[in-house]
Amino acid sequence: MAQRLTMSSHRRHIIYPMAGTVLLVLWGLLCVGPQRSARAQTSASSPAPTAEQWRLVLDGTRVAWPDTVAMGPPDRVRAVGRSLLRHVRRNGYYYATLDSVSIDTSGIGGGVRFYARRGPRVQVSKLRIEGDSAVAATELRALMKTEEGAPLRPPRLEADIQRLLDRYEEIGRPLAQIRVTETRLSPGQPAALRVTLQVEEGPALWLQRVQAPDDARTTAELLAHLAGLEGGQSLRGYDPDAIQRRLQEHDDLFERVEAPQLRVADDGGAILHIPVEEAAPGAFDAVLGYLPPSRARDTGQLVGSGHLLLKHLFGGGRTAEFTLDRRPGRTSIFDVSLSDPYLFGLPLRIGGHFRGEQRDSTYGERVYELDAGYRLGNGLEVTAALSREVVRPGPAGTQFVDTRQQIPRSTTLFYGAGVRYDQLDRSQNPRRGLSVDVQVAQGRKERRRQRIKASGDTTQTADAFRQERLQGHVRGYLPLFDRQVLAVGGEGSVLLSRDYDRSDLFRLGGATSLRGYDEDRFLGNVVARGLVEYRLQLDRASYAHAFFDLGYAARPALDAATGTEGWHPGYGLGVKLQTALGRISATYALNPEVQSPADGRVHLGLSVGL
Numbered sequence: 113m114a115q116r117l118t119m120s121s122h123r124r125h126i127i128y129p130m131a132g133t134v135l136l137v138l139w140g141l142l143c144v145g146p147q148r149s150a151r152a153q154t155s156a157s158s159p160a161p162t163a164e165q166w167r168l169v170l171d172g173t174r175v176a177w178p179d180t181v182a183m184g185p186p187d188r189v190r191a192v193g194r195s196l197l198r199h200v201r202r203n204g205y206y207y208a209t210l211d212s213v214s215i216d217t218s219g220i221g222g223g224v225r226f227y228a229r230r231g232p233r234v235q236v237s238k239l240r241i242e243g244d245s246a247v248a249a250t251e252l253r254a255l256m257k258t259e260e261g262a263p264l265r266p267p268r269l270e271a272d273i274q275r276l277l278d279r280y281e282e283i284g285r286p287l288a289q290i291r292v293t294e295t296r297l298s299p300g301q302p303a304a305l306r307v308t309l310q311v312e313e314g315p316a317l318w319l320q321r322v323q324a325p326d327d328a329r330t331t332a333e334l335l336a337h338l339a340g341l342e343g344g345q346s347l348r349g350y351d352p353d354a355i356q357r358r359l360q361e362h363d364d365l366f367e368r369v370e371a372p373q374l375r376v377a378d379d380g381g382a383i384l385h386i387p388v389e390e391a392a393p394g395a396f397d398a399v400l401g402y403l404p405p406s407r408a409r410d411t412g413q414l415v416g417s418g419h420l421l422l423k424h425l426f427g428g429g430r431t432a433e434f435t436l437d438r439r440p441g442r443t444s445i446f447d448v449s450l451s452d453p454y455l456f457g458l459p460l461r462i463g464g465h466f467r468g469e470q471r472d473s474t475y476g477e478r479v480y481e482l483d484a485g486y487r488l489g490n491g492l493e494v495t496a497a498l499s500r501e502v503v504r505p506g507p508a509g510t511q512f513v514d515t516r517q518q519i520p521r522s523t524t525l526f527y528g529a530g531v532r533y534d535q536l537d538r539s540q541n542p543r544r545g546l547s548v549d550v551q552v553a554q555g556r557k558e559r560r561r562q563r564i565k566a567s568g569d570t571t572q573t574a575d576a577f578r579q580e581r582l583q584g585h586v587r588g589y590l591p592l593f594d595r596q597v598l599a600v601g602g603e604g605s606v607l608l609s610r611d612y613d614r615s616d617l618f619r620l621g622g623a624t625s626l627r628g629y630d631e632d633r634f635l636g637n638v639v640a641r642g643l644v645e646y647r648l649q650l651d652r653a654s655y656a657h658a659f660f661d662l663g664y665a666a667r668p669a670l671d672a673a674t675g676t677e678g679w680h681p682g683y684g685l686g687v688k689l690q691t692a693l694g695r696i697s698a699t700y701a702l703n704p705e706v707q708s709p710a711d712g713r714v715h716l717g718l719s720v721g722l
Contacts, residue, residue: 165223171230189213200230204263207231236264237304243311252276264305284346287314317347320381328390329427335386337457338362347382364539365424367391392721394422399717401623403630415440415631429453439631442472459487473506475519475615491535499526503615513671520561528553540653542589543597549585579609597647604640612637612668623715626663628682628701636665653690694720
């Protein structure tokens with residue numbers, strides 16, 4: 113039959129005293145021992161004495177007030193007296209008594225004065241450890257700071273016992289117990305105390321299995337992996353606090369993690385039950401933006417996107433994302449991605465991604481990508497990616513500009529590697545931490561296009577050349593004052609190539625990049641944005657912020673257009689609120705080109721948990 117033992121997240125070990133005079137109990141009783149006499153003259157309306165008016169007379173001599181003893185108003189004299197006795201007895205004076213307390217409220221040199229006697233000091237005459245076998249007594253004694261011939265300090269002894277129990281945890285005996293079986297006091301000057309510690313080492317446990325709650329989607333295998341446990345192995349270094357902390361770091365999967373519970377079977381196998389409350393299995397996000405009239409359009413325009421996230425699919429931490437994005441100029445983008453972050457129970461992530469983009473009647477682009485990442489620990493992950501990008505011109509893209517077809521048919525194969533680092537205190541509304549993602553890729557582009565020869569005939573040409581691409585993303589969070597956070601960071605993309613097509617270029621502008629400008633306002637083979645946000649955190653998931661963006665875009669010469677480059681600042685205000693309906697976000701942004709505040713860009717978002 114299995115035995116059940118619950119390991120608390122705050123107190124990992126239990127010390128069971130025998131009946132008799134136990135050292136720690138003796139210390140606690142003496143701390144609240146009787147006072148011989150007290151004389152006090154108090155008034156309920158009298159002011160509290162100042163720090164200079166609290167005095168201690170020890171063995172007839174006035175001494176400095178202990179720094180470890182807090183002072184208080186006159187009605188707290190009894191509690192302050194107990195603190196004084198604890199302070200004296202920590203140095204081994206267990207016969208210390210509080211003779212009297214004098215409270216003077218006359219207002220002339222008044223204050224509180226304590227009269228105490230230390231009495232003889234108690235020393236440890238003999239310290240023995242019995243019942244040890246898995247760990248040698250000499251090794252246990254080396255871990256202890258309590259020494260024979262030295263004054264006995266109960267806090268130090270309690271810390272010593274905790275270190276011994278930690279050592280037994282390290283060798284796979286988390287059920288070890290230590291009892292104080294003897295505290296024999298011998299009279300003399302000074303008084304001598306014999307202390308005996310009885311060790312019950314408990315069985316050498318091995319992990320039979322990890323058990324998830326019955327109603328949880330999370331598989332036991334995933335819990336074991338995230339907790340850093342492996343079935344069939346000895347429970348060396350078993351630390352329930354560390355297990356709980358590791359699981360709490362995955363706040364995208366678990367809303368709450370309680371202390372693990374250990375059950376031991378007759379064969380010595382341990383069953384670890386980990387109570388978890390899972391986070392919502394997904395979310396639906398909708399973002400709606402309003403773009404005011406500009407030189408390119410006579411009326412305002414609505415843009416928006418919808419994003420569906422399904423996470424922790426089949427209890428294995430897998431995710432699926434679907435995004436439909438409507439951009440200005442009859443542009444639509446559809447994204448689908450699937451990811452398994454713990455393939456074969458390893459810290460190996462593998463994912464697939466499809467992106468389809470239709471730029472009105474100019475061209476359509478399809479991107480097929482496979483990516484993988486291996487986590488090295490401490491938030492560090494190395495990644496690799498392989499993608500195939502196909503561009504097909506539309507009716508407008510097949511038109512000729514300067515004797516050649518505007519958008520060629522092309523296929524590009526990219527392969528690359530990168531590194532990710534994510535060390536945030538929480539995934540939503542972080543207060544402290546750093547997130548970095550850098551990817552480097554190299555590819556070969558093959559293209560075909562129609563060209564008009566000097567004779568007026570049309571011919572098809574083909575060429576191929578190499579391309580290099582660098583993309584990066586960084587965010588840093590620094591707490592300033594209470595509930596105030598400074599967020600800084602940026603992102604950028606660079607494409608190096610012998611020749612460029614419009615479909616190669618990166619786009620900048622909009623709610624998720626350069627706020628204050630229209631979506632996809634700028635094109636370039638080099639684009640970047642830096643940002644600074646000053647956030648006021650309203651709760652764990654909500655904040656208000658003011659922001660400043662600075663964008664850069666460099667576009668090469670295309671067809672008849674010359675190359676351009678420039679800096680583009682934007683600024684504004686925003687808020688994200690966690691409500692009963694969901695997470696609501698709103699931003700209002702401007703740029704130096706707007707003529708009035710009414711021309712600001714407004715974006716509204718709603719995220720609803722499933």
